[in-house]
Amino acid sequence: MKKILFLILLLLLVTFQISFSLPNLSLGALILFLSLSPTEDWSLGVAFLLGLFLDLTRGDWWGLSSLFLLLLVLFFFLYQRRFFSQSLWFLGLFTFFSSLFYDYLILGRLSLMASFVLVLLLLSVRFGLNYFFVGRKGLKIGLKSK
Numbered sequence: 001m002k003k004i005l006f007l008i009l010l011l012l013l014v015t016f017q018i019s020f021s022l023p024n025l026s027l028g029a030l031i032l033f034l035s036l037s038p039t040e041d042w043s044l045g046v047a048f049l050l051g052l053f054l055d056l057t058r059g060d061w062w063g064l065s066s067l068f069l070l071l072l073v074l075f076f077f078l079y080q081r082r083f084f085s086q087s088l089w090f091l092g093l094f095t096f097f098s099s100l101f102y103d104y105l106i107l108g109r110l111s112l113m114a115s116f117v118l119v120l121l122l123l124s125v126r127f128g129l130n131y132f133f134v135g136r137k138g139l140k141i142g143l144k145s146k
Contacts, residue, residue, distance in 0.1 A: 006033060007046065014053050023111075023118040024099055026050055030069065031095050032122055034076050036129075047073045064106055072098050088123055095119045 013025040030050060034043060051066025076094065083090045099115040 007049075010046070010050055011053065014050070014057060023114040023121070024102060025118075025121075026054060027069070027072075027099055027102055028095060028118050028122045030072070031076070031091070031098065032125060034073065035091050035126065043073055044070060060106070065102075068102055068106060072102075088126065091126060092119050092123055095122050 010026055010029055013029050016025065030043075030047060033046070037043075047069035048066045051064075051069040052062060054060075054065040055062050079090075079094075096115050096119045099118050100110070100112070103109055103111045103114065
C-alpha cells in the first residue's frame with residue numbers, strides 16, 4: 001500500500017512540477033525515497049517509469065529522463081556502500097549535483113538556484129521526517145512492509 005501511495009505522490013509531483021516550472025520535485029522525491037529505503041529492489045522500476053512520465057509530460061524524446069534517473073539510482077547504490085547515504089551532507093551534495101546535471105543535460109539550462117532550492121527543500125523534509133517520526137516516538141522511517 002505504501003508503494004502505491006508513493007507512486008501516486010510521484011505522479012502528482014511531476015504534474016505539479018510541469019505546471020508551475022519549479023525545481024525538479026520528482027527528482028527530489030526519488031532521492032528522498034532512496035535515502036529512506038536504500039535497499040528497495042523496485043527503485044529501478046520506479047526511476048524508469050518516473051522518467052517516462054517526465055518525458056511524456058514535457059514532450060521530450062522518450063527515454064532520456066529514464067536513462068538519467070536509472071543512472072542516478074545506480075550511482076546512489078554505488079556510493080551508498082562508500083558513504084553513509086542517510087547523512088544530510090551526502091543527501092544534500094547528491095541532490096545538488098544530480099539536479100544540476102539533470103537541468104544541464106536534459107533541459108539544456110544551468111540552474112544553480114533551482115538546484116539549491118531543491119536541496120533546501122529536500123533537507124528540510126528529511127529533517128522534519130527525522131524530527132517527527134524518529135525523535136519523538138522512536139519509530140523507524142522506511143517504506144518496507146512488515
